[in-house]
Ligand SMILES: Cc1cc2nc3c(=O)[nH]c(=O)nc-3n(C[C@H](O)[C@H](O)[C@H](O)COP(=O)(O)OP(=O)(O)OC[C@H]3O[C@@H](n4cnc5c(N)ncnc54)[C@H](O)[C@@H]3O)c2cc1C
């Protein structure tokens with residue numbers, strides 16, 4: 205499997221990681237966003253087109269965790285229209301007419317760059333309360349960040365987050381289980 | 396000489412079934428599908444492509460099976476008083492891909508009941524809705540239902556549903572395993588006098604038709620099946636391809652049905668390929684199977700079909716969700732998404748009749764109640780708050796692992812102002828006007844939800860839930876869920892937008908699903924349903940596609956294996 209994709213600078217990545225940790229904090233029973241690699245997941249999404257095929261859709265049919273050959277770590281090709289849609293979402297419309305059919309789109313790369321900048325270069329050094337205050341002052345950015353943090357915490361590890369399946373383990377969810385699946389008794393009986 | 400006997404628009408359950416029946420009858424068909432192919436190899440032996448997987452991000456967050464709402468937006472408003480539109484993007488989208496919504500669905504496939512085909516005679520008229528009887532009855536369709544169950548491969552238990560209409564044959568397969576939570580809820584329902592039963596499901600409980608038994612992986616509703624244990628529509632599509640008379644062209648967007656100079660015959664279709672080049676193919680017949688949203692959109696764009704009716708009477712199902720939170724884990728992520736159904740809200744009782752009278756309505760007809768559970772953890776997380784509560788809630792899992800769910804698919808009465816039309820401004824990436832939904836429920840649906848939700852909450856409590864709550868889709872104004880971005884109905888059951896009937900003044904297609912006025916255009920999808928009923932539409936789509944396609948090919952009508960008891 206290819207190494208991690210980086211779009212953000214190390215400083216930006218650190219700020220994002222701290223912000224995600226406020227959204228998904230570590231507890232005794234649950235690793236926080238930092239330990240789960242949630243910022244790596246988001247960075248991978250922002251940099252999806254830095255690799256070919258882009259890291260949008262993991263392959264199949266199985267991950268190899270429960271039998272079968274691992275297929276999740278190769279990525280599927282996008283059609284040219286799908287690429288247009290995903291580049292628009294990620295990179296923004298940038299004045300390109302075909303990306304502005306439904307109006308200008310700012311793009312996640314810029315949303316994150318701006319949001320991270322607005323949190324401040326000293327964000328990592330602030331205490332939790334101050335970090336929450338700054339994040340709450342950017343409700344749109346917080347919502348975007350939280351949405352992606354949830355994906356990064358509990359999506360398949362091949363996308364860069366949910367490190368080693370630790371997000372799934374914490375919540376008692378086995379993740380993808382094909383082709384082994386569950387026995388009929390496991391479906392019907394109380395655990 | 397035409398390029399083919401039939402050009403089929405769409406490869407979902409409707410189009411795949413038509414392709415299967417027509418190729419078996421010796422016809423050559425070309426299936427045009429606007430979405431991509433992730434389902435099966437287009438070269439013999441047409442095996443699986445291995446692209447679908449237990450991947451919540453790809454399947455539920457990243458539009459893998461399409462349509463991408465930015466490329467092909469739809470728009471939504473509740474009524475004209477919302478202005479041109481309230482929302483733009485995903486409006487009750489079914490996948491746009493080879494196989495359509497079929498493999499994405501988890502395939503509860505009940506038959507309709509006899510009275511569903513004659514609701515006007517059975518129940519009487521309702522103000523504000525245009526109820527009609529269907530142009531044929533259940534007895535005429537029974538054999539097609541049986542054939543649909545064989546083609547798709549339906550697992551079920553004859554006699555388990557005391558309200559089911561008669562059937563001539565057993566199900567092709569025995570039912571699969573019961574989910575633990577559905578055992579709790581169905582046993583509770585039985586104690587309270589309701590009649591739950593094992594859901595007939597288009598999922599192999601044993602090896603069937605060369606496809607393996609379900610392994611209970613649990614990534615079922617909203618996912619394709621990685622091992623092809625779901626038969627619809629991979630089974631009919633593969634059968635059609637194996638005849639050598641079916642050509643399937645993915646990434647082919649039909650823009651027009653071509654009509655000859657007389658205006659009374661279609662001569663083929665025009666479509667855009669993946670390079671956006673236009674092509675025409677000539678065909679003796681055109682079969683519309685784009686689903687009940689895209690079929691009227693195509694007809695409207697082309698000015699075809701009775702203009703007073705096309706697009707109108709759009710029905711979803713008015714969904715009532717009753718959620719129960721238990722103090723222990725239910726592992727709803729194991730196995731299929733729903734394993735039990737009950738028809739009690741369709742059939743009604745004295746209590747319902749009284750509620751209808753109180754509401755000033757002649758009747759209240761709900762829908763099947765699906766006994767199921769919550770889905771994946773990303774979805775759960777998105778419904779949990781950010782911050783300190785997040786990690787605790789995810790570990791305790793009240794919104795997933797400890798939650799059971801009822802979904803009532805409430806019958807949605809046909810209302811003329813509920814419709815699909817063409818958005819005046821928004822266009823898709825192909826430059827065609829987006830389809831626009833104008834939809835608000837009839838007060839019957841709301842009264843029905845209000846009647847049943849508290850009763851279903853009692854069932855949940857009887858099953859052991861500590862806390863219960865309910866919501867509807869679309870959300871009622873002012874209730875939880877009535878939020879920007881979530882206002883459009885999300886049932887994925889789309890019905891009635893080009894109804895069939897004997898009178899060309901009040902319908903679009905005739906009883907054989909042929910377009911009034913251009914009889915070599917047939918519609919195979921649920922656009923033609925005159926009413927929505929309270930059941931998932933798909934088995935009936937397949938059964939009617941069999942019936943109409945056989946008639947088109949000049950085959951004898953199927954006969955039931957035994958007479959009506
Ligand atoms: C998660 C989920 C669960 C469901 N569960 C159930 C259930 O339990 N029971 C049930 O009965 N139903 C269920 N459904 C609904 C079921 O999927 C649909 O009823 C069914 O797919 C409709 O079949 P169809 O062939 O009419 O249309 P579709 O499946 O929508 O297929 C239409 C196809 O036509 C293509 N198309 C449209 N326009 C064009 C064009 N102009 N050119 C080329 N191609 C075109 C589309 O891309 C699409 O692939 C569920 C749906 C979902 C999403």
Ligand code: SF4
Pocket residue numbers: 598599608609610611612613614615616618619620621622623624625730731
């Ligand atoms: S639960 Fe069964 S039918 Fe559903 S996707 Fe998994 S293996 Fe396929």
